[in-house]
Amino acid sequence: MTDAAGVNRYRNAPRRADWTIDQDWRSYSAEEHDRWDRLHARALRVLEGRACAEFLEAASRLRLSEGGIPDMGRLSDRLEAMTGWRVVPVAGLVPDEIFFDHLANRRFPAGAFIRPESQFDYLEEPDIFHDIFGHVPLLADPVYADFMQAYGRGGLRAMRRGMLRQLARLYWYTVEFGLIEAPGGLRIFGAGILSSAAESVFALEDPSPNRIAFDLERVMRTEYVIDDFQQSYFVIESFPALRATCAQDFGPIYDRLATGPTFAPGEVLPTDRVLHRGSMARFLARGRA
Ligand code: HBI
Ligand code: FE
Numbered sequence: 664m665t666d667a668a669g670v671n672r673y674r675n676a677p678r679r680a681d682w683t684i685d686q687d688w689r690s691y692s693a694e695e696h697d698r699w700d701r702l703h704a705r706a707l708r709v710l711e712g713r714a715c716a717e718f719l720e721a722a723s724r725l726r727l728s729e730g731g732i733p734d735m736g737r738l739s740d741r742l743e744a745m746t747g748w749r750v751v752p753v754a755g756l757v758p759d760e761i762f763f764d765h766l767a768n769r770r771f772p773a774g775a776f777i778r779p780e781s782q783f784d785y786l787e788e789p790d791i792f793h794d795i796f797g798h799v800p801l802l803a804d805p806v807y808a809d810f811m812q813a814y815g816r817g818g819l820r821a822m823r824r825g826m827l828r829q830l831a832r833l834y835w836y837t838v839e840f841g842l843i844e845a846p847g848g849l850r851i852f853g854a855g856i857l858s859s860a861a862e863s864v865f866a867l868e869d870p871s872p873n874r875i876a877f878d879l880e881r882v883m884r885t886e887y888v889i890d891d892f893q894q895s896y897f898v899i900e901s902f903p904a905l906r907a908t909c910a911q912d913f914g915p916i917y918d919r920l921a922t923g924p925t926f927a928p929g930e931v932l933p934t935d936r937v938l939h940r941g942s943m944a945r946f947l948a949r950g951r952a
Pocket of ligand 1: 753755756757758759762772773774789830831834
């Protein structure tokens with residue numbers, strides 16, 4: 664964890680075997696609660712008409728805007744009544760196997776610390792704003808809730824098959840950076856975009872990135888960058904379609920993925936259904952494409 668500035672006060676918190684810790688909600692300062700409120704208000708302003716309807720509807724049902732940083736226990740009681748999911752506090756990234764085991768049991772591990780003011784716009788490790796505001800609302804959607812549990816179960820299988828890298832690409836291009844085709848046009852559902860005001864505008868409106876129809880095997884062959892906006896966004900047709908795609912046995916897919924090409928993040932293939940061919944301007948300017 665990149666934490667040299669000591670911004671994550673949970674780093675050395677005592678943790679259980681499943682890596683969960685105590686959120687200790689009373690320990691957040693007034694400044695930290697205020698920071699959540701400002702992040703939250705800005706995000707909702709940007710996401711009106713940009714986030715998918717399922718996200719906006721669930722965020723309001725979950726009452727994430729009650730004031731200040733959510734108490735994960737109380738939030739979980741509301742969420743559990745909707746889809747059986749709970750949110751459990753962790754200090755930061757947890758090992759893959761632990762992460763998948765939580766998801767497979769309908770528990771979402773969420774970082775308990777909030778980003779410092781100096782990293783208001785961007786930080787690399789997941790904080791409570793990214794994890795709760797970005798990931799949790801869609802877990803109140805029954806279809807998405809099933810998909811995430813299937814991903815957790817699939818993660819444990821992928822580890823045994825040595826296919827974790829391929830499965831992580833699926834997570835990256837859907838759960839973190841996915842777009843969805845909605846009646847009014849493209850909308851955001853990926854948590855990495857939803858929790859970044861700048862990338863929320865970029866992902867939908869900037870001419871630089873490709874926007875390509877989602878294809879499971881194609882996505883699992885596509886590398887990604889973690890330290891800049893994405894060069895390609897993949898667009899799912901609907902949540903039921905995503906759930907159905909991921910409910911199938913990945914065994915034969917993994918057999919095929921064991922050989923054949925890997926694609927660069929900005930590459931466009933003749934077989935792609937391209938919704939927008941990116942100019943790559945942002946990435947060319949940075950010497951990255
Ligand atoms: N831990 N807390 C946390 N959050 C994540 O999103 C996460 C993780 N550990 C592993 C992990 N993600 C990825 O390796 C998998 O999605 C592939
Ligand atoms: Fe995330």
